[in-house]
Amino acid sequence: MIIQTSRFGGVEVDESRLLKFPRGLLGFPNEHEYALIQTGEGSGFYWMQSVTRPELAFVVCDPRLFVSDYAAPVKDEDLAAVEAEAADDTQFFVIVNKVGETLTANLQGPLLVGVSSRTGKQMVLSDKRFNTRHPLMRLPVRRERVSKTA
Numbered sequence: 001m002i003i004q005t006s007r008f009g010g011v012e013v014d015e016s017r018l019l020k021f022p023r024g025l026l027g028f029p030n031e032h033e034y035a036l037i038q039t040g041e042g043s044g045f046y047w048m049q050s051v052t053r054p055e056l057a058f059v060v061c062d063p064r065l066f067v068s069d070y071a072a073p074v075k076d077e078d079l080a081a082v083e084a085e086a087a088d089d090t091q092f093f094v095i096v097n098k099v100g101e102t103l104t105a106n107l108q109g110p111l112l113v114g115v116s117s118r119t120g121k122q123m124v125l126s127d128k129r130f131n132t133r134h135p136l137m138r139l140p141v142r143r144e145r146v147s148k149t150a
Contacts, residue, residue, distance in 0.1 A: 074087045079114075081119075
């Protein structure tokens with residue numbers, strides 16, 4: 001399937017990489033289908049690209065890549081919402097943002113996805129250990145090359 005993106009043009013996406021969010025995401029309640037596109041070989045970051053809106057995409061990652069003890073409670077109603085039998089059949093992703101020269105993650109609003117069903121929901125956690133701008137990593141400073149002219 002070809003999905004149009006504002007960043008990369010048309011991108012071929014295997015249908016097994018499609019995620020559905022029946023209730024949408026916070027701020028985007030009417031957007032229900034996204035494609036998970038890896039940002040690069042061996043990268044832990046993905047583009048979660050809207051299937052219907054080329055300009056709508058989020059960078060996401062597994063929060064445990066940066067916060068090894070990250071865990072959010074998964075209730076029976078959460079499992080039902082993502083069509084999963086058990087928490088072992090789920091995967092958390094968090095939305096990543098760039099704030100200045102730092103990548104941050106929204107640990108308070110993780111995305112829970114049923115691995116088998118590829119159905120997801122955005123959770124809102126009240127756990128005060130987590131916030132919406134948890135620093136993940138500092139980006140390397142890019143220095144512009146100065147060319148010498150004669």
